[in-house]
Amino acid sequence: MRMLIVYGTGEGQTRKIAEVLARQCREVGHDADLYQGDALPRGLALTPYAGVLVGASVHMARHQPYIRRFIQRYLEELRARPCAFFSVSAAAASPDPESQAQVRELVTAFLAEEGWQPGQWAAFAGAVPYTRYGRLKRWMMRQILRRAGGPTDTSRDWEFTDWEAVRLFGEQFLQAVSRQRAGRMDVASG
Numbered sequence: 287m288r289m290l291i292v293y294g295t296g297e298g299q300t301r302k303i304a305e306v307l308a309r310q311c312r313e314v315g316h317d318a319d320l321y322q323g324d325a326l327p328r329g330l331a332l333t334p335y336a337g338v339l340v341g342a343s344v345h346m347a348r349h350q351p352y353i354r355r356f357i358q359r360y361l362e363e364l365r366a367r368p369c370a371f372f373s374v375s376a377a378a379a380s381p382d383p384e385s386q387a388q389v390r391e392l393v394t395a396f397l398a399e400e401g402w403q404p405g406q407w408a409a410f411a412g413a414v415p416y417t418r419y420g421r422l423k424r425w426m427m428r429q430i431l432r433r434a435g436g437p438t439d440t441s442r443d444w445e446f447t448d449w450e451a452v453r454l455f456g457e458q459f460l461q462a463v464s465r466q467r468a469g470r471m472d473v474a475s476g
């Protein structure tokens with residue numbers, strides 16, 4: 287089967303997660319097409335895809351507008367097949383229940399605004415690549431992380447992503463696609 291993975295990213299962590307999910311799809315014998323949401327092939331149609339994964343990262347409390355536009359444009363086609371959405375943020379790394387609740391609220395509000403209810407969604411902890419930020423961004427992110435009780439050593443990069451959670455998310459998605467396919471075959475033969 288063929289899977290589509292579309293992601294939004296600022297510094298590349300969501301791309302890295304999307305690549306891991308694409309590899310997971312391929313390891314079990316599927317084809318997987320991976321695109322950044324602001325560089326989609328012209329005239330992309332979702333018809334060939336058995337399932338779609340959509341990812342976006344959080345910058346200044348919002349997901350990439352080009353991912354929002356992707357969802358708006360393909361809403362009907364997304365609704366017609368198994369889909370999963372993943373959000374990537376620094377706040378998702380926090381064990382604080384209030385931060386966790388805020389992350390949930392951010393993601394559910396985003397999906398509700400677009401009227402999209404993917405079969406599953408997850409909020410993954412991202413990364414803070416201090417050494418790749420310019421001075422202002424580094425300073426700002428350090429303030430934010432200090433307040434959140436996160437790491438403030440800007441001489442190195444920090445990755446918080448729970449790769450086991452990503453793998454489980456990928457597995458659940460692949461199971462949903464298989465279930466859908468099995469249901470279709472039942473209908474066809476019954």
Ligand SMILES: Cc1cc2nc3c(=O)[nH]c(=O)nc-3n(C[C@H](O)[C@H](O)[C@H](O)COP(=O)(O)O)c2cc1C
Nearest residue numbers: 295296297298299300343346347375376377412413
């Ligand atoms: C300018 C900027 C703004 C950010 N704003 C937020 C934010 O509002 N909430 C949050 O939880 N994380 C925030 N982050 C952290 C990112 O979500 C985190 O670094 C994530 O891994 C980014 O993924 P990406 O590299 O795919 O864009 C911000 C990061 C940057 C650089």
